[in-house]
Amino acid sequence: GAGVSQSPSNKVTEKGKDVELRCDPISGHTALYWYRQSLGQGLEFLIYFQGNSAPDKSGLPSDRFSAERTGGSVSTLTIQRTQQEDSAVYLCASSLFQDQPQHFGDGTRLSIL
Amino acid sequence: AQSVTQLGSHVSVSEGALVLLRCNYSSSVPPYLFWYVQYPNQGLQLLLKYTSAATLVKGINGFEAEFKKSETSFHLTKPSAHMSDAAEYFCAVSPPSASKIIFGSGTRLSIRP
Numbered sequence: 001g002a003g004v005s006q007s008p009s010n011k012v013t014e015k016g017k018d019v020e021l022r023c024d025p026i027s028g029h030t031a032l033y034w035y036r037q038s039l040g041q042g043l044e045f046l047i048y049f050q051g052n053s054a055p056d057k058s059g060l061p062s063d064r065f066s067a068e069r070t071g072g073s074v075s076t077l078t079i080q081r082t083q084q085e086d087s088a089v090y091l092c093a094s095s096l097f098q099d100q101p102q103h104f105g106d107g108t109r110l111s112i113l
Numbered sequence: 114a115q116s117v118t119q120l121g122s123h124v125s126v127s128e129g130a131l132v133l134l135r136c137n138y139s140s141s142v143p144p145y146l147f148w149y150v151q152y153p154n155q156g157l158q159l160l161l162k163y164t165s166a167a168t169l170v171k172g173i174n175g176f177e178a179e180f181k182k183s184e185t186s187f188h189l190t191k192p193s194a195h196m197s198d199a200a201e202y203f204c205a206v207s208p209p210s211a212s213k214i215i216f217g218s219g220t221r222l223s224i225r226p
Contacts, residue, residue, distance in 0.1 A: 004156070033213065042203065042218035043157075056213065091156055101147065102214065104156030 004105035021077040025094030038088040119217035132191040136204030146187045147205040
């Protein structure tokens with residue numbers, strides 16, 4: 001389909017390991033967002049990419065979290081030295097331009113043992 | 114700064130009854146406002162958005178919301194609930210020039226047969 005695609009859909013890993021989560025936005029969308037949704041919580045903004053501008057990293061909870069967006073398309077969210085509190089659903093969204101409605105992927109459910 | 118408050122983490126209504134999900138916002142500038150719905154194990158879908166045009170906004174699946182500046186509210190309503198409406202609903206606010214949307218903590222809607 002033409003929606004936002006995230007992989008993997010589920011990831012289980014041991015505490016201390018590094019993980020990479022991938023997001024393929026809708027083709028042509030210039031804006032890309034990462035959010036974290038913890039059990040019973042709302043969405044927590046993590047990072048935002050807009051075209052070739054420097055990303056807004058103001059929501060990243062620690063320096064263990066990083067993200068990149070290659071070629072203005074695919075994005076990877078990396079969590080180093082995972083902790084149990086990192087367990088959550090990580091959602092990616094894209095929009096045609098900033099302040100346009102966001103289209104969400106189905107998320108990656110991350111479980112840290 | 115912008116913020117959004119959703120009153121009631123869980124709302125239960127009977128099938129066929131009125132649905133009312135409450136959202137109040139805080140914004141220093143005229144905001145954009147959104148309602149998103151999340152079905153189990155899926156990402157978020159846009160229900161409707163307000164971007165300073167008509168104050169009564171109609172969305173998908175029979176939902177609508179009214180922007181009331183005097184009350185700083187953007188409550189979501191549907192005249193007659195259907196079983197398929199059971200989901201998590203998120204209100205969100207964004208200034209037109211902002212790089213990110215601020216989401217509320219969500220309201221889980223349950224429908225009783």
